[in-house]
Amino acid sequence: xxxxxxPEPYEKLKEMTRGQAVTKDSMQRFIDGLDLPDEVRAKLSxxxxxxxxxxxxxxxKDIEKLVDLESGFKIK
Numbered sequence: 001x002x003x004x005x006x007p008e009p010y011e012k013l014k015e016m017t018r019g020q021a022v023t024k025d026s027m028q029r030f031i032d033g034l035d036l037p038d039e040v041r042a043k044l045s046x047x048x049x050x051x052x053x054x055x056x057x058x059x060x061k062d063i064e065k066l067v068d069l070e071s072g073f074k075i076k
Contacts, residue, residue, distance in 0.1 A: 004036050 001009030016030050031044045059066070067074060 006034065
């Protein structure tokens with residue numbers, strides 16, 4: 001969303017989901033209402049919690065290289 005100039009994308013999603021059940025249908029309505037190219041909306045519609053992990057897998061594997069686990073500070 002940010003890539004396509006939609007202001008405050010996280011806030012918009014938070015507003016839509018706060019205090020509400022998040023369902024496939026509610027997410028689809030949210031995506032359909034976005035001013036995005038059709039191919040981007042289609043890609044967003046295919047995302048699932050199971051399939052989307054972002055960088056989490058790589059960060060978890062590399063945590064000891066990135067952070068001193070005792071102090072919590074970034075390793076140089």
